[in-house]
Amino acid sequence: MVTGGSGLVGKGIQAALANGRCGETPANEKWVYLSSKEADLRDRRKHRPTHVIHLAAMVGGLFKNMSHKVEFWQQNVAINDNVMHWAKEYKSNESYAYAKRMIDVLNRCYNEEYGCNFTSARRHAASTPLRQFIFNEDLGALMVWTLRNYDSPEPIILSVGEEDEVTIRDAALAVVSGMGYTGEVVFDTTKSDGQHKKTASNAKLMALHPEFQFTPFKQAVKQTCEWFKANYDTARK
Template sequence: MNLEKRVLVTGGTGLVGKAIETVVKEEKQTGAHEVLNETWIFCGSKDADLRDKVETDALFEKHKPTHVIHLAAMVGGLFHNMAHNLDFFRDNMSINDNVLHASYKYKVVKVVSCLSTCIFPDNVTYPIDETMIHNGEPHTSNFGYSYAKRMIDVLNRGYHEQHGCLFTSVVPCNVFGPHDNFSPSCGHVIPALIRRMDDAMRNEEKTFTVWGSGKPLRQFIYSLDIAKLFLWTMRNYDSIEPLILSVDEEDEVSIAAAAEAIKHALGFEGRLLFDTGRADGQHKKTASNKKLRSLFAPEFTPFHLAVRDTVAWFRDHRDTARL
């Protein structure tokens, strides 16, 4: 007999949480059998301050989840990280410790926590894989966030060894899509570029300046694709070992190419310039999805189509999007 699941999604009002909610609604509409015995609860910062142990425990007491997808985090783009590394470390350490201890305390069957490819060592051979998370220091630009995220893996192992808990983690590459944070200062590269280039078009500017050289390489994954992988992981992946959720290595694109794709999707006719006086951050962090593909056959939305759909969503929701 299948366990009746009550799935609590922390950070459920953010980019990935909203994508998971969209996919779950689609499954319910099509009558997918996996979702029939699942109740989904999407919580955001208005429901509880997860940095606070008392509020975290109260959230778990209220909803009594059997499963948790832990997305909540203090997040930001390159320049926001560089200016607030201590805050990123302290806030994320508190959030992760409170959520995982509440999951243990309230006997949650499985927790799937979200890490990031930025946690991997800066000086490493490529492609990176799941065995390399702790093999050196992360890039100096976001060491606070990176070390806090790495500690989720340490906590998972500790709860498993000491209490037998099935707490695991996934490592997505750069996620973007509807409901992203489009702030130029706090958002990640794709949404920040979309917002800034849209502003340039509104101001009838003839050029647009990309911050940095445009040379760094990234693997980008559409939020609806990563949402489906989170559902698969929650339902099927029963190891505490981290699992990289990434597009293929050959799908890596430069920041310059990403800016060109956004330019095309927006219809911006001006010229792109590059401010090489600004920091580039980590040059590359190419991840291998070999382990994922050995377990599952994911399908990925082509990058240019995902950019097109994200731009369309932003334009339709500019007045209510996070700016």
């Protein structure tokens, strides 16, 4: 079962399976894609899944996140809690430890949105705004591979390599090129860039799945822009 199945990554999983990037689907596999309109994540009795790829979330852009921090935190923790509640439990101090760590995040959210004078420790790092972008179909294929082949509770990062980081500026210009736009492009430097660097290592993934080939960034952007233009009238906006 895929929660958030109608979103970008959920559609990537569907495309990866349909395009044969995940190999032949075993006869005992049945994929169910759920959206918030189709399922209550608190009720598992309808489908009784044996495996769950959990993508459902309350999402929004940078500025919506900045202005509704408490709501985003509360809603997404509630969604995750509903899913994890129905999963098999295992004994660990991690639940306590992570809950304690998350209070620092919640403290900051309450301070910035409501002015509550809680205390939180922070560190800052100034660097060039860089991001690692992954094609949704690549991510879909990797999620299916993980479901079928990765049997460990330890996290695994599904990402392009550190060497494939792209600046936000270059990403925007790639979209401009992919859309065939020839007008002026203005970068509003008065607005926040968000976090400057979020580098993640995919060394563990590549050690376990070395044959996987990522779609090159510019090719992925071009395909995405072509899909957008072809489906603009019917795509979710």
